[in-house]
Amino acid sequence: MSIYVVGHKNPDTDSICAAISYAALKQAMGEDATAIRCGEINKETQYALDYFDVAAPILATKVEAGQKVIQVDHNEVGQAIDGLADAELIEIVDHHRFGGLNTAGPIYVHTEPVGCTSTIIANMFWDKNINIPKDIAGLLLSAIMSDTVLYKSPTCTDKDHDAAEKLAEIAEVDLHEYAMAMLKAGAGVGDKTPAEIAKTDSKPFSFGSYKALVSQISVMDTAEVLDMKADITAAMKDICDKEGYNLIMLMVTDIIEESTDLVFYGEPKKLIADAFKQDASGDCIHLPGVMSRKKQIVPPLTEAAAKF
Template sequence: MKSTKPIYVIGHRNPDTDSICSAIGYAHLKQALGFNAVPARAGKVNAETKYALDYFHVEQPLLLSDLYPRVKDVTLDCKIVVRQHDTLRHLGEVMRGHDLKSVPVTDSKGILVGIVTVSDLAKRYFQELSMQDLSEMRVRYRDIIAATDSKVLVSGNESDFIHGKIRIAAGSIKMIQDTVEKNDIVLVGDRHDETLIDIVDQGISCLIITGNGRVSADVIEAAEAKHIFVLSTPYDTYTVARLINQCVPIRRIMHPDPVCFKPLDLLSDIKGTMEETNYRNYPVLENGRLVGLVSRDNLMLPERDRVILVDHNERGQAVEGIEEAKILEIIDHHRLGGIQTSEPIFTHAEPVGCTATIVANMHWQNDVDIPASIAGLLLSAILSDTVLFKSPTCTPYDKKTAERLAEIAGVDIQEYGMAMLKAGSGIGDMTPAEIAKNDLKEFQIGDYRVIVSQISVMDPKEVMDLEPQLIEAMQNICDKEGFDLSLVMVTDILQEATYLLFTGSPKTLIGEAFKKDASGTHIYLPGVMSRKKQVIPPLSEAVKRIGKN
């Protein structure tokens, strides 16, 4: 059976413009090829990317904080519910008719108030060995009329609650008079009129003639005079007694305040609760409304989310829970970083300056037209990743692709590119902690876990003035998340250079990689603009040299 779940096209955590725009662009290509692809993101959209999205009037992709299995992935449809004032007979019919083991119970407004199980109904069955005091159960006359399929011979207020007990008129009239009390409901078969009138004179509230017994006009007249219900039912006395016992409202046997879950609860979090409570089914609520059930018996591994990764291929950069998902494809322009899959997948990696370059050309290779808005976003990604073609990662292929996309989008490359970079170049109201995590990527370099963030600015001074606070924020990330080194690239767009801030250890790795004095907290790197090509490779080579010494 073909899966109906969407395929999420998603970039790396702390997404940059390429990660967001390539996800949107590649999802468009997959949709054009007939796939149910949905663009997604693994983090907050930065100012530069927001400018591009707003400029080309494209909505932000769906935010996926993680891919861990959740309650929504195993929730069963729950189209059958009962109301708390429905009778047990109705409940039995619902359970039998739909082969259900449990049913949610709602009030008149549809709000969940409980859950009732087949075992609750079974317990009630054993209680039917004795006649119930319906005065305690808030049963109405209309419930009895419906349950016994009675014809109303003398009517009253059918909405009134019953205040007496159920009596069976058996034996002599003296025995009946000694048993029957005021407001009782009396079941009687084929009896003489005098006996029936004597029973009516006892001050009962309802007389039920079973087996379609004969009722004379005198009995009817006596009942009307005393405002007593008279009902005629086709069932025998024993059956009627049982049916009346089934008039008890469901709320009397349901489990009130049941254990409930929410659609976004993690399956790993609810399993402990299920083991402790050991119920068969659990309601799933969203904004207080019932949206389905989770079954303990059917709590199996759900169908895994299907994802396509763009602009990354390393586990440390992927959305949380990627190991729980099924990776279908990887479209990237970075080094291969070690994500493992359970089966062969389609990969497309090229040594170009931007993933969007690959995505755009895959459109043309498949004869799929690129709309102006998508072309504008792909162009934005190329201009961002190559810093308006100034980055050493930029290739002639990137430039040629960008020129073609600019023509489709109807924008001037230099004018639009500078406006977009300027929009993302200021730090605005970003905190030092936010700057330290801007466009953050994690790398495994030798035995060291290293994170490298990057922020591109027109005026690096506004960032460097915050150096003490930045270093503190970077060290906090290392301490809390177990990284060895934290680096922040403050890239000067105009001067085509980078201030590299660093904290953690070993600092000798920084000095060895860039042949600079690394005793402080930053070094200046003229001509360095690319993390991928000018920072990670020197660090990778340096760790090899340190290891040999």
């Protein structure tokens, strides 16, 4: 039985590219591994897959009991593929905080405080003296450029930068030219409905006793999203009612201006006010310099929740 390598629900570029690349590394090491996905491919990721002529992983919304699974780019239960509790989790490769995952026994875990899981995987290839194929290098590069927003995110480290430069050489692309084209391909709302916008690249979190969903959409012009704010917050209300969230937040991140408008619905708004030291009585606050959910949104919310 092949080992499944899978990223999180509502996958982003790192989640998909890390799954494909880590499965390729396992195969190069003589192991039977298959990349799968538990969500739809977004436009940015599809651009990368098309550019480097790589097929998307198999869509599998659930794993069967006993199936061996490797998680990449996540470790929290709420973000994991359905059925994982009855499967056999054997590895985690990630760059996020740990969120209460329990395992039946000891497993291999590789986490680093870097800007992208694909940075870790690229270095695993090099540490094992395994050549990275051109197409896999392209996907790894795409993930790093996406997660670090072309080095602009505060999550970006020297290790991400060094890996990206080496991968661009292997992939035979101009790093900045390719990254901007990829980011532009994924930016904007396109034909998304308000509900789809509200759940773009979404991840569930628990802040104290509050169940929250934090989404993020990257754009070149925030007006195209903010002009739909009333419809988006109405969709957020519907999601809260149907899925049991106390609070939904959408990061509308401006790639050019390097800032975020945080649109939100639910309670307690005091959690947002305390976390970001702003008046949160409305449904949106502006956060200059904020681009990272992992480093600039989740930590202050977690800290604020601890005071409730």
